[in-house]
Amino acid sequence: MSEPEHAFGLRTRALHAGAPPDPATGARALPIHFSSSFVFDSTEHAAELFALRTYGNIYSRIGNPTVSAFEERIANLEGGLGAVAAASGLAAQLTAVLCSAQAGDHLVASASLYGGTVTQFTVTLKRMGIACTLVNGDDPQAFAAAMLPNTRLAFTETIGNPQGNVADIAAIAAVAHAHGVPLVVDNTLASPVLCRPLEHGADIVVHSATKFLCGHGTALGGAIVESGKFPWGAGKHPLLSQPSPGYHDMNFAETFGEYAFLMRARTEILRDTGACLSPMNAWLIMQGLETLPLRMRAHVENARIVAEFLAKREEVAWVKYAELEGSPYRALAKTYLSRGAGAVFTFGLRGGRAAGRAFIDNLTLWSHLANVGDAKSLVIHPASTTHQQLNDDELRACGVTPEMVRLSVGLEDPEDLLWDLDRALKRAADAPEEAPAPRCDISRRPVAAS
Amino acid sequence: MILHTVSERRELLARSKTVAMVGASANAVRPSYFVFSYLRTKGRLDVTPINPTLNAIDGVKAYPSLAAYAAERGAPDIVDVFRKPAEALQTTREAIAVGAKAIWFQYGVINEEAIALADAAGLDVIVDRCIKVESARFDGGLTIGGMNSGIISSRRASKFSPND
Numbered sequence: 001m002s003e004p005e006h007a008f009g010l011r012t013r014a015l016h017a018g019a020p021p022d023p024a025t026g027a028r029a030l031p032i033h034f035s036s037s038f039v040f041d042s043t044e045h046a047a048e049l050f051a052l053r054t055y056g057n058i059y060s061r062i063g064n065p066t067v068s069a070f071e072e073r074i075a076n077l078e079g080g081l082g083a084v085a086a087a088s089g090l091a092a093q094l095t096a097v098l099c100s101a102q103a104g105d106h107l108v109a110s111a112s113l114y115g116g117t118v119t120q121f122t123v124t125l126k127r128m129g130i131a132c133t134l135v136n137g138d139d140p141q142a143f144a145a146a147m148l149p150n151t152r153l154a155f156t157e158t159i160g161n162p163q164g165n166v167a168d169i170a171a172i173a174a175v176a177h178a179h180g181v182p183l184v185v186d187n188t189l190a191s192p193v194l195c196r197p198l199e200h201g202a203d204i205v206v207h208s209a210t211k212f213l214c215g216h217g218t219a220l221g222g223a224i225v226e227s228g229k230f231p232w233g234a235g236k237h238p239l240l241s242q243p244s245p246g247y248h249d250m251n252f253a254e255t256f257g258e259y260a261f262l263m264r265a266r267t268e269i270l271r272d273t274g275a276c277l278s279p280m281n282a283w284l285i286m287q288g289l290e291t292l293p294l295r296m297r298a299h300v301e302n303a304r305i306v307a308e309f310l311a312k313r314e315e316v317a318w319v320k321y322a323e324l325e326g327s328p329y330r331a332l333a334k335t336y337l338s339r340g341a342g343a344v345f346t347f348g349l350r351g352g353r354a355a356g357r358a359f360i361d362n363l364t365l366w367s368h369l370a371n372v373g374d375a376k377s378l379v380i381h382p383a384s385t386t387h388q389q390l391n392d393d394e395l396r397a398c399g400v401t402p403e404m405v406r407l408s409v410g411l412e413d414p415e416d417l418l419w420d421l422d423r424a425l426k427r428a429a430d431a432p433e434e435a436p437a438p439r440c441d442i443s444r445r446p447v448a449a450s
Numbered sequence: 451m452i453l454h455t456v457s458e459r460r461e462l463l464a465r466s467k468t469v470a471m472v473g474a475s476a477n478a479v480r481p482s483y484f485v486f487s488y489l490r491t492k493g494r495l496d497v498t499p500i501n502p503t504l505n506a507i508d509g510v511k512a513y514p515s516l517a518a519y520a521a522e523r524g525a526p527d528i529v530d531v532f533r534k535p536a537e538a539l540q541t542t543r544e545a546i547a548v549g550a551k552a553i554w555f556q557y558g559v560i561n562e563e564a565i566a567l568a569d570a571a572g573l574d575v576i577v578d579r580c581i582k583v584e585s586a587r588f589d590g591g592l593t594i595g596g597m598n599s600g601i602i603s604s605r606r607a608s609k610f611s612p613n614d
Contacts (some may be wrong), residue, residue, distance in 0.1 A: 008602045016602045018593060023607040044491060051478070053487045055591035063594065071596030082597035214490040250479055256558050257481065257580070259597070266596065 006207060010193065011293045018072030019286065030169075032283045033065045052247075052267060062271050065152045066279035067386040070286050074213065074223045077192040077289070078205050081258060084265045085221065086284060089188060089208025091121055092222030092273035093155075096184055096204055097121075098273070099265040100237055101152040105421035108146045109155040110137025113323070115386070117186070130265045138328075140171040147179040153180055153204075158197060159189040159335065161372065162382070162400055164345045166332040169234060173201030180236040188212070189342045200336065203230040204261075209392025211373025212343075215288035215295055219281035224265060228258035237338035240264060248273070271297065295375065295411065297356030300340030301415065302377075303409040309418050310347050315355070315425045317348040317403060322415060344372045345411040353392070353402035356381040358431035360405070362424035365416055377417055451526070452565065456600055459584050462552055462574055466527035467496055469581070470519050472497035472541050473532030476507045482532040483507070485556070485582040493585050497530075499525070516544040525549035530581050531559050538564040538599045548572040554581050 008016070020031045038057035040046035044302050048054040055089050057063055061238040075083035086092040101107060109121055111134035121132040135142035139154050154176040169185060176183040182203035187195060191212045197205050207213060209221035232240040233253030243249035246268045252260040270276055288295075307321035322333035324343035333341045349355040359381070362369055366379040370386060380386070383395055383402045391400045409417070453459060469489060475482045475546075486507060489497040499507045502514035516529065526540040529553065531538055538561040544580040545553050545568065552574035555565070560578055568575045586592045590607060592599040 005457065013602060016604070020601065020603050021606040022588065026606050028604075048487060048491050053484050054492050055594045057594060063596065065594065068594055068596045072593050072598055075596070075598035076600070080598060082592070082595065084596055233609075255479060255481055255484060259583075262597070263594075291497055447603075 003380050009137055013076050013119060014073070014292050015290050017076035020071040026432050030069050030283060030365070033060075035064075035278055036060050046377070050135060052250075052263065059376055060279065061274055061276045062266060064230035064276075064279050064282070066286075067277050067282040069288040070209075070221075070277070070282040070289070071223065072221050073286065073289055074192075074209070075205065075225050077292075078187070078197075078225040079192075079198050079227075080205065080225035082262045083223050083225045084262055084270060085209075085223045085277040086270065086275055087222065087275045087281075089186075089206065089210060089222040091118065091273070092224050093184070093186065093206045094120065095265050095269045095273065095275065096224045097125065097130065097153070098238055098269045099261060100182065100239060102239060103132050104150060105130050106148050106151045107153055107155060108143050108151055109134055110157065110160070110167065112160040112424070113155070113157055113186070114161040114188075114200045117155075117157075132441055137167060138165060140168055142174045144175045144179070145180070147175075151181055153177060155184045155186070157186040157189065158195050159322070159342045160345065162404070164322060164329070164341075166322050166329040166336060166341070168332055169195075169197050169200040169212060169336060171204055172200045173203070176203075177201070180234060182230045189344050190337060191296055193290060193293050194300070194339050194342060195336050196221070197226045203227050209285045210371070210375075210421050212296060212299070213289055213292060213373075213374055214285045215292065215373065216284075217371060217374035217376065218288075219278075219284035221281045221285050223277075226261050226265075228262075229450050230261070232260045239263035243266065256325050296340070296343075298411050300430050301408060302344065302411065302414050302415045305414040306407065306409050306417055307345060307347075308422070309421065315350055315429045316349045319347040321345040321347070327373050331346055344406065346406045348401060348403040349405065349425075349428060351403065353383050354431050355428045356403055357384045358407055359424045359428035360384070362427040363420055364423075365412065365420040366407070371408075372408035374408065375411045377412055380406050382406065452569055452577065456587070457577065458574075459579070460588050462528070462576070463495070463581075463585060463588060466521065466552065467494075468496050468526045468566045469530050469554075470500050470516055470526035471497055471530045471532065472500040472516065474501055474504075475506060475510070476504055482556075485530075485532075485580065488582045489585065492591070494590070495514045495528075495585070498526070499593075507565075516541075516548045516550070520548035526549070528552045528554050528581070530554045530556065532556050533559060535559055535561045537569075539567070542568050546573065552576070555578055556577070 037059050049056050071083040071085050124129045133146040135146045173183040185197035185202040187205045188208045188211050205225040207223045214329040241253045256263045310316045312318045322329040366377045384398045387400050474486045475488045499512040501512050504512040527548045543565040553568045587599045
């Protein structure tokens with residue numbers, strides 16, 4: 001009788017999964033394999049590789065040893081069967097969509113997603129013949145009501161960016177499964193430290209690894225992680241259950257069983273879109289992942305301090321942090337985000353658009369930029385930046401109010417973060433109200449940056 | 451004994467040399483062909499097809515039955531089963547009769563009677579797993595494919611190098 005299996009903890013796995021010592025050299029740190037291509041042992045070996053009958057590296061667009069180390073690590077942390085990395089979060093979710101849907105098909109997604117995702121789904125995918133219905137992400141029955149016979153997947157974010165809404169993952173997954181489709185969850189703002197959607201019934205997790213996974217605002221990257229539990233061969237996804245002309249009529253579901261989705265995502269979608277992750281970026285993300293559990297804990301500690309500080313300020317009209325008393329998402333956060341409701345949230349200034357602008361202009365420690373999930377604290381005022389073309393009514397229509405400020409709370413000393421916020425709040429309160437922005441065409445879309 | 455853990459599977463593969471694959475196919479898109487081809491070209495295991503309708507697969511002689519295999523080659527270390535669950539019981543009886551040390555039921559080949567029979571006969575039993583995937587878990591293949599091998603180790607891999 002052999003010893004019982006030891007279950008390693010998340011901090012250990014964040015350091016080790018996917019990156020044992022390099023078998024060729026013994027290097028303890030992950031080597032960066034800057035090689036476009038990899039030699040075959042023989043013509044027979046090459047044939048086996050191209051037929052997908054054996055594992056190995058061919059060309060870095062399809063797979064690269066440094067990138068696959070990242071893939072295994074994020075798959076391990078999310079508790080998935082495997083992962084496919086991509087050049088960015090948007091490339092990753094496009095890979096997930098194209099692996100399960102084609103022209104003539106349909107998706108159902110929460111309406112309160114990151115704006116870049118909404119644009120990808122409702123503009124770019126629409127041009128490719130894939131329709132998307134946006135529904136109230138807080139209502140699982142709204143997902144059910146939008147399901148069509150040609151619906152291929154449902155999509156939500158664990159924590160909505162920037163609204164901060166927390167998805168009822170298990171309830172939405174149950175609705176999706178009742179309609180024979182998988183639930184895809186963007187887990188970027190929670191990271192697997194705070195929430196592991198696959199444990200709650202989701203089938204696929206997508207990440208912008210650019211954010212907390214990388215954690216230092218350096219490299220762009222993305223990944224999809226799949227559970228291996230969704231029945232792709234059940235008939236609802238002919239791209240996986242019918243012979244594929246993209247791979248000499250192989251039936252992925254029959255040939256690869258639980259690995260069908262990941263194999264097709266890599267060997268057909270990544271192969272043909274070319275949206276692969278650079279090994280340099282994979283390495284930077286792997287450096288970040290080593291400290292992900294420690295960083296997320298510290299991000300959450302600081303976020304709680306900042307949220308509570310802001311909630312008490314009279315210059316502040318509201319704070320949308322799911323852990324705060326009065327948040328409509330408090331119960332869901334207890335269920336899905338018991339280790340913390342993340343470190344990205346919004347608040348509103350009583351002084352409206354002008355106060356928002358003045359607040360930002362008076363900050364000296366918080367970085368004013370369009371990203372989240374950096375070790376450094378970040379801030380943006382959507383009404384004067386990403387959404388500046390819209391007037392107040394138009395802003396409200398897309399869920400962004402003129403007074404709204406988004407924070408991504410970093411790892412600085414919290415006293416310093418509060419010192420900077422305090423000064424800027426006081427100065428913003430003195431700012432004169434400005435005239436409303438001139439009306440412009442609603443069809444002009446805001447710039448989609450994080 | 452029914453083997454449940456990763457380390458039990460690793461140890462079984464490490465101590466085994468011969469695999470008799472019942473139901474191996476020569477059809478290049480069948481899962482059993484993928485597994486056969488992988489073990490033949492990549493692994494350190496000596497794999498033989500058991501299929502009465504074939505003479506050979508990729509130059510490897512096929513035997514019509516486990517008995518025919520055992521008569522020439524002796525008892526296999528592992529009988530790998532690619533059969534319908536209902537037919538797995540008969541395969542199990544034959545595996546026990548030829549003295550196989552282990553029986554490996556591939557994905558979906560679940561027959562409780564067969565499992566209990568093999569266990570009672572003292573064979574190591576693996577259920578609803580793929581011998582290719584488990585080999586790849588330990589030889590680095592899953593890692594190369596971006597799959598979660600579950601392996602956490604600071605030992606330099608050598609025992610299960612893909613080029614063994």
